[in-house]
Amino acid sequence: MSKKNYNNNYVRPQQTYQELLSNQDIKDKLKEYKKIDDINKISIGTHIRYFNIDKKTNTKLFRLGGTLNKIDPNNRFITLNNGNLSWSVQLNSSILYRKMTEDEIKTEMKEELKKEIMTEEVVSQIGGSNSTINDLKNEIKILNKKLENYMNLEKEYKIILKKNESLSNKLLKIESEIKKKKY
Secondary structure (H helix, E strand, O other): OOEOOOOOOOOOOOOOOHHHOOHHHHHHHOOOEEEOOOHHHOOOOOEEEEEEEEOOOOEEEEEEEEEEEEEOOOOOEEEEEEOOEEEEEEHHHEEEEEEOOHHHHHHHHHHHHHHHHHHHHHHHHOOOOHHHHHHHHHHHHHHHHHHHHHHHHHHHHHHHHHHHHHHHHHHHHHHHHHHHHHO
16 A cells, blocks of 8 residues: 555554454444445546455455456556545555445345335234244345355355366476476
8 A cells, every 4th residue: 555645744543443343343334235246337526445465464454445446458557645645555455335325225225124114024824923023034134144144155165166167277288398397
């Protein structure tokens, strides 16, 4: 991360605000944000939050981000800023999220309300009590969480398969080179 404007008197604390955020805090910070699949579809001036991925340890570091200022034409990096501080974010080692528009937030809230109303209507039609309704809601939440975890695992599995295939191909090439050198 390169910083264009900085204060020479700045003393970095041992732990920054971002580093002290819990997983729940991070979820809350991403509530009105959507994952970015194509940075070129995002307008300059959009607020971006992101995870920086340390490729050596494969750990994700959450960053509160800033306002999108520039997109590299070769899609290598973007430039964000917060007031008078600007920095670059490498696209190949980051997962980006953009602030949702007001319309998107309203639409999402309407959908959630519809789901809740439909759930309550179905339960009332089958004659469930309040405790039954709450039990069913909790069960739905648990199942949705499990589904989300499964989908994440599936994505990770596909990534690992691709890496494995790539490594297998490299290994075959190396073996071929070794055989050629023996003969």
